[in-house]
Amino acid sequence: MKKRGINTVLLHAALLVGAAVTLMPLVWMVAASFMAPGEANSLPPRLLPAHPTLQNFVLLFTRLDIMRNFVNSAIVTVLATVLSVLVNSLAGYAFAKLPFRGRETLFKTLAGALVVPAQVGMLPLFLLLRELGLVNSYAGVLVPYLASIFGIFLIRQYALSVPDELLDAARLEGAGEFAVFRLVALPVIKPILVTMAAFTFLSAWNDFMWPLIILSDSGMYTLPVALANLVGEHVQDTELMMAGSLLTILPALVVFLIFQRTYVQGIMSGGVKG
Amino acid sequence: MSSILDRNKARAAWWFLAPAMILLGLFFVLPVAAGILLSLTDFDIYAVANPGAARFVGLGNFRHLLGDATFWKAVANTLQFVLIGGPLSLATSLGAALLLNAKLVRMRSLFRTIYFAPVVTTLVSVAIVWRYLYHPRYGLFNFILGLVGIGPVDWLGDPHWAMPSIILLAVWKNFGYNMLIFVAGLQVIPQELYEAAAIDGAGYWRRFRHITLPGLAPTFLFVSVTTMIGFFQLFAEPYVMTQGGPLGATRSMVLFMYEEGFRWWRMGMASAVAVVLLLITLVGTLVQLRWVRRDT
Numbered sequence: 001m002k003k004r005g006i007n008t009v010l011l012h013a014a015l016l017v018g019a020a021v022t023l024m025p026l027v028w029m030v031a032a033s034f035m036a037p038g039e040a041n042s043l044p045p046r047l048l049p050a051h052p053t054l055q056n057f058v059l060l061f062t063r064l065d066i067m068r069n070f071v072n073s074a075i076v077t078v079l080a081t082v083l084s085v086l087v088n089s090l091a092g093y094a095f096a097k098l099p100f101r102g103r104e105t106l107f108k109t110l111a112g113a114l115v116v117p118a119q120v121g122m123l124p125l126f127l128l129l130r131e132l133g134l135v136n137s138y139a140g141v142l143v144p145y146l147a148s149i150f151g152i153f154l155i156r157q158y159a160l161s162v163p164d165e166l167l168d169a170a171r172l173e174g175a176g177e178f179a180v181f182r183l184v185a186l187p188v189i190k191p192i193l194v195t196m197a198a199f200t201f202l203s204a205w206n207d208f209m210w211p212l213i214i215l216s217d218s219g220m221y222t223l224p225v226a227l228a229n230l231v232g233e234h235v236q237d238t239e240l241m242m243a244g245s246l247l248t249i250l251p252a253l254v255v256f257l258i259f260q261r262t263y264v265q266g267i268m269s270g271g272v273k274g
Numbered sequence: 275m276s277s278i279l280d281r282n283k284a285r286a287a288w289w290f291l292a293p294a295m296i297l298l299g300l301f302f303v304l305p306v307a308a309g310i311l312l313s314l315t316d317f318d319i320y321a322v323a324n325p326g327a328a329r330f331v332g333l334g335n336f337r338h339l340l341g342d343a344t345f346w347k348a349v350a351n352t353l354q355f356v357l358i359g360g361p362l363s364l365a366t367s368l369g370a371a372l373l374l375n376a377k378l379v380r381m382r383s384l385f386r387t388i389y390f391a392p393v394v395t396t397l398v399s400v401a402i403v404w405r406y407l408y409h410p411r412y413g414l415f416n417f418i419l420g421l422v423g424i425g426p427v428d429w430l431g432d433p434h435w436a437m438p439s440i441i442l443l444a445v446w447k448n449f450g451y452n453m454l455i456f457v458a459g460l461q462v463i464p465q466e467l468y469e470a471a472a473i474d475g476a477g478y479w480r481r482f483r484h485i486t487l488p489g490l491a492p493t494f495l496f497v498s499v500t501t502m503i504g505f506f507q508l509f510a511e512p513y514v515m516t517q518g519g520p521l522g523a524t525r526s527m528v529l530f531m532y533e534e535g536f537r538w539w540r541m542g543m544a545s546a547v548a549v550v551l552l553l554i555t556l557v558g559t560l561v562q563l564r565w566v567r568r569d570t
Contacts, residue, residue: 008378015373019388022446026391028414029403041412091294098287099280113302115559117507119528120548121305123541124312127325128305147297171279177286206396208510209528213536224398228514231402238406245399256394260387267451268458 029249032242033057040238056243066244068219069226073205074251076138076222080145080204081197087147089193092155093185097162098177110149118144119209126213140214141222145204151196154266158192159185195266198259205252223248313545322539335546345547347522348530349554351437355526356505356558359441363501364494366449371456372486386457390450397447401514404443405430408515430516433523440511440524448504452497459493460486495566499559506555527551 028047032040033056035049060066094100095107125144126135134140162185170180186193208224215221218229227244234240256263313335315321321328339345370389374382392400407414408429419425429439467485476484508526512518518525518533525533527547535544 004378011373011376011378012380015379015385018370018373019385022389022392024414025400025403025407025446026395028407029399032406040406041409043412043417045412045414045417087293087297090290094287094290098283098290100284100287103287110298115503115555116306117503117528117548117551117555118302119507119531120309120545120552121302122309123305123535123545123548124308125301125305126536127322127541128301128308143297143301147294147302149298152294177282177290181290202394206394206398208398208513209532213532224396224510227396227402228398228510231405231514238412241402241406245396245402248396248399252394252396253391256391257387264386264390264454267454 026249029242029245032239033246035239035242037237037239040242056240057247059240060243060247064230066223066226066247069221069223070247072138072220073222073224073248076141076211077201077204079138080142081200083142083146084148084151084200085193085197088151088196089155089186089189090181091147091152093159093181093189095152095156096159097164097167097185110152114149122210122213129214135214136216136220138220141211144210145200145207148200151200154196154199155189155192157269159189162188191262192266194259195262198255198263199266201255202252205255309545309548312542313549315542317540317542317545319539322541328542331542335543336550338543339546339550344522344525345530348525348527348547349550351523351525352506352508352527352551354437355441355444355508356502358438359444360498360501360505362441363445363448363505364452364497366445367452367497368456368490370449370453371460372482374453375457375460386454389453392447393450395447397510398514400447401443401511404439404446405515408439431520433521436516436520436523440508440515443511443515444505444508448501452501455493455497456490459490463489491566495562499562502558502562503555506551506558 031046031048034052034054035046036051036053036055039046039049095103129135129140129143134143166184166188167180170184171177175183206224207222208228211222211225212228215225218226221229227241227248230244231241314330314332315328316331316334317325317328373379374386374389379385406412410416410426410428410431413429415429416426419427427435429435463485467489468481471481471485507528509528509532512524512526512529513532516524518529528551531544531547531551534540534547
């Protein structure tokens with residue numbers, strides 16, 4: 001009994017140390033974002049601002065006009081989320097519930113394609129979008145996020161559990177295939193669509209390399225690209241950069257906390273069955 | 275009757291699949307195929323203005339890369355990141371998963387949320403945060419090390435320390451993802467196995483070695499392949515923190531590709547780098563699959 005008590009204490013001590021180490025960079029970021037200029041570069045380092053100030057955020061929104069970038073990120077992310085849920089749920093449902101010749105082959109081909117690094121296609125994709133006049137546009141940023149093999153797999157896996165009898169019953173009543181999908185299957189697979197939406201939101205919001213390539217005008221930059229650009233000129237302004245970093249992270253963190261349960265379940269089911 | 279129904283389903287399937295397949299075809303398959311072709315040309319800044327100016331050069335770009343010390347350095351850096359950072363990240367994930375999965379844990383979901391938080395943060399933001407944490411004079415890391423009499427370390431300024439610094443950031447950022455997958459894998463292992471082993475008097479270590487690890491084997495394959503593929507694509511961390519320096523110590527293959535392609539507009543050469551990355555990723559995946567198949 002006593003040994004069990006010691007184990008409990010040791011276990012929680014380890015968990016707490018782990019949590020402290022994990023949170024430390026984020027806590028410091030939040031603290032530094034409210035510090036006066038220069039305060040983050042004091043010795044010994046401060047973990048709390050002496051006189052909390054909003055001036056870094058004010059500077060971001062006034063002189064640096066970061067609202068534009070925030071809006072760019074929001075537009076791209078919301079469009080990517082809505083469109084990708086639409087496109088991938090249709091495809092995932094078809095793979096799960098609509099038999100057709102070549103389904104297995106197509107499915108395996110897609111699985112194999114997961115190994116291909118997206119970077120292989122980035123240079124030609126840039127040239128293609130340039131021909132289409134989509135460089136430096138929202139559509140240009142959006143294009144690679146729309147169809148996702150991972151998303152199709154995620155939805156297919158879940159849609160397999162939709163009972164065929166349910167679908168057939170609707171068909172016997174004369175419903176077309178799209179009505180069957182919309183009225184019968186969609187309500188059943190709704191949880192996984194929420195997961196998929198959260199996944200897409202976070203990856204589109206946080207993505208860096210593709211927006212960096214396709215956006216050329218700082219007024220069109222998404223937040224991560226604007227931030228990476230800003231650190232070039234303002235590397236000395238630690239507090240300002242921390243405010244910008246916090247502003248970029250915050251929406252992602254909030255979305256995660258809201259959809260945490262379904263998001264976490266999505267990852268856990270994907271790993272074990274995948 | 276049923277054959278008509280089946281035909282209807284098959285026809286509907288293509289309509290349902292069409293948007294995704296057209297998008298994937300146009301914006302993924304086609305560019306990847308074009309990328310492989312592009313790697314066989316001398317597509318450069320003149321061809322960017324006038325694509326007709328590009329010429330077929332066979333394997334010339336690859337031959338050039340073989341003799342390019344910067345390229346080899348980028349390959350070595352990337353392999354260092356994958357081969358050290360990948361296993362370190364998996365070990366951290368497994369350790370955290372074992373802690374979280376212990377029967378005695380209270381407030382499990384709070385700890386899980388905290389450990390997972392870095393995964394959902396924006397990579398560019400946290401790379402900037404860590405850049406300041408690594409500051410040789412004012413950074414928190416050197417301050418803490420100084421308390422126990424170590425350092426100061428010039429984390430990002432010393433060519434020997436720069437890549438390990440980026441690896442530490444990547445482990446911190448990513449371990450929560452695989453941790454969740456390990457937790458899911460741990461929960462699938464039948465509890466009776468542990469109970470039987472405990473009755474036989476097996477200690478923690480033996481239970482871990484003979485029940486937990488074999489039980490996690492399929493999970494291990496999944497996480498190690500996906501982690502490897504992800505780690506091979508290292509880009510934002512060095513772009514934001516070191517610009518590939520010092521002395522090219524953190525220039526990854528993707529950063530090298532980006533510089534060749536979008537800074538110098540040598541798109542043929544950049545595509546060749548991407549193709550090499552594809553081949554290395556393929557070989558790495560096949561090796562791991564083969565490894566597992568021989569073991570089981």
